[in-house]
Amino acid sequence: MVGPREGFVDRIRQGGVHLSPSLAAAFAEVPREVFVPDGFQRRDGTWAKPADPDFLDVVYSDDVLVTKVEGGRPVSSSSQPSLMALMIETLDVRPGMTVLEVGAGTGYNAALLAALGARVISIDVQDDVVERARAALARAGVRDVRVELGDGYVGRPDEHVDRVIVTVGIAGVSPRWQTPIVAPVEHAGTHPVLRVGSDHTARVVTPAGFMVAAGPLTAAHPFPGPAPPGTIKGLRPYGETRFDPPLDPLAYRDLWYAAGVWNRRATQGAVPGREQSSLMLLDEDRTGGAVVLPDGSIGAAGRWADEYAAEATAVIDRWLDLGRPPMTAWRIVLAPGGDPDSPVLLPHTWEL
Structure with a gap:
C-alpha cells in the first residue's frame, strides 16, 4: 500500500482508537475512494472531485466525508474512520455473524464489516443512497453485503441477526432489533454512541454527532433541537x-x-x-x-x-x-416512548 493510503491505519490510531489486527487489515485493504466516486463536500463547503490533486489525501484522512446535501443540510456521508473503528470494535463482530446495519451511507462501513467475515444486511430509506452503495460495493468486489431500501425501524424479524449497528442519529432504539446494538442516540443536542444490551441497559461508548434518521426512530425528542447561528443574541x-x-x-x-x-x-x-x-x-x-x-x-x-x-x-x-464523572461512567436504562404505534426505547434513567 503506497501513496495517500499509506499511513491511513496509523492516522486512525492517532485518535486513540485500539484497532484489532483484523480491523486494521480491513481499513488497509478496503479502498475508501471507491465509495465516493462523485466526490464529497469539503469542510469549507466546496465540493471535492476525484480529479482534484488532493482528493486521495482527504479521502485517507481521519475525517467525515459528506456525500449528499439537501437544502444546505448534510443527509448522507462516510463517517470519520476512527469513529467507525470504535463502533465496529464495540460491536465485537466475528466471522460468520449476521449484522444489521441501519443507514447504508456510502457502503464503506458495510464493506469493513464484510472484511471481518460478517454477512451484512444494510437498510436505508433513501433510494439513491441505496443504489450508490450497491454500485460501490460491486465496484469494490465486496460480497456478503445486501443493501435494501426500507425503514430500519422494522429490522429483519424473519432473519437471525447477531449484531445491530446504526450509522445515523436516532432518538431511541427499535424494540424490534436484536441485541447487542451499537447506536448513536440523541442526548442534549448530540448523539453519543451507546452499546445496548439484552436487558435494555446501555453504556456510553464515545461522544459523537450524526446526521438524523427519518421515521419512527426520531419521532420522540426528549431535548430541544440545537439553536442555529443567530438565534441567541445579547449574551x-x-x-x-x-x-x-x-x-x-x-x-x-x-x-x-x-x-x-x-x-x-x-x-x-x-x-x-x-x-x-x-x-x-x-x-x-x-x-x-x-x-x-x-x-x-x-x-x-x-x-x-x-x-x-x-x-x-x-x-x-x-x-x-461528583468528581467530574466521565460519560462512560453512567449506566442508562431504556424505556418505551415516542409514537405509541411505533414505540422506541429511549434513555429513561441514569445512575453512576
Missing part, C-alpha cells in the same frame, strides 16, 4: 471562569452529558465568536437561555436569563461535587 456574562486551563474537549463533553442527565433543556447552540458549538440550556422561546463554555464561564440571555444562569451554575457545581 451577558454571569460569574467567573471555573476551569483554568479550560476543560479539554473530552472533559467538556463529559460535563455536557451530565447536563443532559440533569436538565431537559440541555442542547447545543452556536455562540458568536466560537467555531465549535457549545453546551446550552435553551429557554422555551428558543431565543435565550444559558451557555456554558469550556472554561466554565456562563453567558445568558432572554426573558429568563437569571434563572437559566443559575441552573447552569448548578449543573457545574453538581458535576464537580
Whole structure:
C-alpha cells in the first residue's frame, strides 16, 4: 500500500482508537475512494472531485466525508474512520455473524464489516443512497453485503441477526432489533454512541454527532433541537471562569452529558465568536437561555436569563461535587416512548 493510503491505519490510531489486527487489515485493504466516486463536500463547503490533486489525501484522512446535501443540510456521508473503528470494535463482530446495519451511507462501513467475515444486511430509506452503495460495493468486489431500501425501524424479524449497528442519529432504539446494538442516540443536542444490551441497559461508548434518521426512530425528542447561528443574541456574562486551563474537549463533553442527565433543556447552540458549538440550556422561546463554555464561564440571555444562569451554575457545581464523572461512567436504562404505534426505547434513567 503506497501513496495517500499509506499511513491511513496509523492516522486512525492517532485518535486513540485500539484497532484489532483484523480491523486494521480491513481499513488497509478496503479502498475508501471507491465509495465516493462523485466526490464529497469539503469542510469549507466546496465540493471535492476525484480529479482534484488532493482528493486521495482527504479521502485517507481521519475525517467525515459528506456525500449528499439537501437544502444546505448534510443527509448522507462516510463517517470519520476512527469513529467507525470504535463502533465496529464495540460491536465485537466475528466471522460468520449476521449484522444489521441501519443507514447504508456510502457502503464503506458495510464493506469493513464484510472484511471481518460478517454477512451484512444494510437498510436505508433513501433510494439513491441505496443504489450508490450497491454500485460501490460491486465496484469494490465486496460480497456478503445486501443493501435494501426500507425503514430500519422494522429490522429483519424473519432473519437471525447477531449484531445491530446504526450509522445515523436516532432518538431511541427499535424494540424490534436484536441485541447487542451499537447506536448513536440523541442526548442534549448530540448523539453519543451507546452499546445496548439484552436487558435494555446501555453504556456510553464515545461522544459523537450524526446526521438524523427519518421515521419512527426520531419521532420522540426528549431535548430541544440545537439553536442555529443567530438565534441567541445579547449574551451577558454571569460569574467567573471555573476551569483554568479550560476543560479539554473530552472533559467538556463529559460535563455536557451530565447536563443532559440533569436538565431537559440541555442542547447545543452556536455562540458568536466560537467555531465549535457549545453546551446550552435553551429557554422555551428558543431565543435565550444559558451557555456554558469550556472554561466554565456562563453567558445568558432572554426573558429568563437569571434563572437559566443559575441552573447552569448548578449543573457545574453538581458535576464537580461528583468528581467530574466521565460519560462512560453512567449506566442508562431504556424505556418505551415516542409514537405509541411505533414505540422506541429511549434513555429513561441514569445512575453512576
